[in-house]
Amino acid sequence: MDDAGRFEDDPFSLGVASGDPLPDSVILWTRLAPNPLQRGGGMPQEKVPVQWKISSTENMKSVEQVGVAFAKPEHAHSVHVDVADLEPGTEYYYQFEAAGHQSPVGRTKTAPAPDDNPEEFTFAFASCQAWDNGFYTAYDYMAADELDLIIHLGDYIYEYGIGPNGGDRNVSVPPVYRSETETLDRYRLQYGLYKSDPNLRAAHASAPWLVTRDDHEVDNNWAGDVPQDPDKQTRNTFLKRRVAAFKAYYEHMPFRMAQMPDGSSQKLYRNFTFGDLAEFNVLDTRQYRTDQACDDAFSVVGCSERFDEDRTILGDAQEQWLVNNLKASSATWDVIANQVPMASMDFEEGPEEGYRMDQWDGYVADRNTVLDAFEQHVRNPVVVTGDFHTNIANNIKKDFENPDSATVGTEFIGTSISSGGNGVEMDDFGRQVLSENENVKYYNNQRGYLRCTLTPTQWRTDYRVVDYVTRPSASIRTDASFVIDDGAPVIQSL
DSSP, rough: TOOOOSSOOOTTOOEEEEEEEEEEEEEEEEEEOOSTSSGGGHHHOSSSHHHHESSSTTTTTEEEEEEEEEEEEEGGTTTEEESSSSOOOOOOEEEEEEEEOOOOOOOOOOOTTTTTOOOOOOEEEEOOOOOOOOOHHHHHHHHHHHHHEEEEEEEESSSSSSTTTOGOOOOOOOOOGOOOOHHHHHHHHHHHHHHHHHHHHHHHHSSEEOOOOTTTTTTOOOOOTOOSOOTOOHHHHHHHHHHHHHHHHHEEEEEEOOGBTTTTBBOOEEEEEETEEEEEOOOOSTTOOOOOOOGGGEEEEOGGGOOOOOOOOHHHHHHHHHHHHHHHHSSSEEEESSSSSSOOOSSOOOOSSSTTTSGGGGGGGHHHHHHHHHHOOSSEEEEEOSSSSEEEHHHHHHSTTOTTEEEEEEEOOOOSSSTTTESEEEEEEEHHHHOOOOTTEEEEEEEEEEEEEEEEEEEEEEEEEEEEESOOOEEEEEEEEEEETEEEEEEEEE
8 A cells, every 4th residue: 555545456356255144144255455476465564444335236326234344464454244134035246445446246145034935046066276277267157157155165275385387377476386385474375376366256256155174275184183294294383384274264265253263273064044945064074083094095995994983074063063953954955065075985996995084985983973864864965075176976875885775865076176187078087986886876077066956846966067277268068967856865867
């Protein structure tokens, strides 16, 4: 800012966002950062007033509420505004202003009231967006869908350093980005780079988001207080890193105050209802988990440790919270927003069976508890999952060792936005997964997102894919669509 309190560059370079919608409230977010790739975002070490307004019209002429929040340096000049006293199930528009600059206009929507009976609800979900692996083309199409909700299931950033040419994007990035992300300043810079992407900004401005974290927002494959490589990082050093990572994550997401971290702890698991049609349980499968079994390999044969009753992916409190929610729910569709694959998948070719220890296959006791709740209490359990960089559709069996076991739920695993590069429709790994696992009904290894349309009688999932991400402007298509009928938790192909 100059001496007159003016910004030389647009302070809203990271756009706007909304999230965690309730029937009468929604969180509005922005961060002032005229130079987001510079330490401090190009902001002075002082608080700055930011006016916000929310309107029932896109042209912002019919203003419903207006107020002022302060963007403070100790929070990276981010603001989180909890707008209350809104009408349920209603579309709103919002905008920020600071030092004479106006932000883009964002669209948001409150949740229907608990006793409402929505005829249709449409949401999309995504995960895994390594900035240097390619362009976020899928987000541009997601923004155009004008959804009721967008869910991000983790790996919003990657902690790795970025080469001088920005990987597949082939754009120059400052030298500070070469190092791995471990400090608060460095996490803030990483979010600044990622959120500067125009397609991601468009998706954030298009609908309210629910977000949860996986591993790369901190450190690859971390588990509880254990880093990926304990030989290089002590527990105390890793917890300090978690403090920085959690703080930066909160600063850059449209979270409620309840999600503000307390040091190295942050409560991310939470529950949202959308009338009597859908209830979402958003999980955290990183913070409370036991360290991965059997040295955390991708495909482990004969790992009996994964069956240990004291192994947990949820932690006791979150597990009980989830089971209680499933018991109490009266929604038509109970959705588990989850980071890593829940359904069992054998990744070893041939008669031997090999399982990945980082997903629910490495935490069998917790999975059995959840599947028991599905079978006994839930009308239509559906799990939506990220992490895997691959599109997969699963039937969830009560007993995965028995092909004739009852199907007690369904799982839709979504591919990455960019991680892994372009990908292909089918590869040798996909053919192996399909041949080794009768519960797997679909596989595709391209980039994109999943769009889900819910009605009182049917759930529909569209797998939306792009042919490439290593250059911009790819077209998008629906590679496959599946439906679930109310009361019959089995995936059907369209």
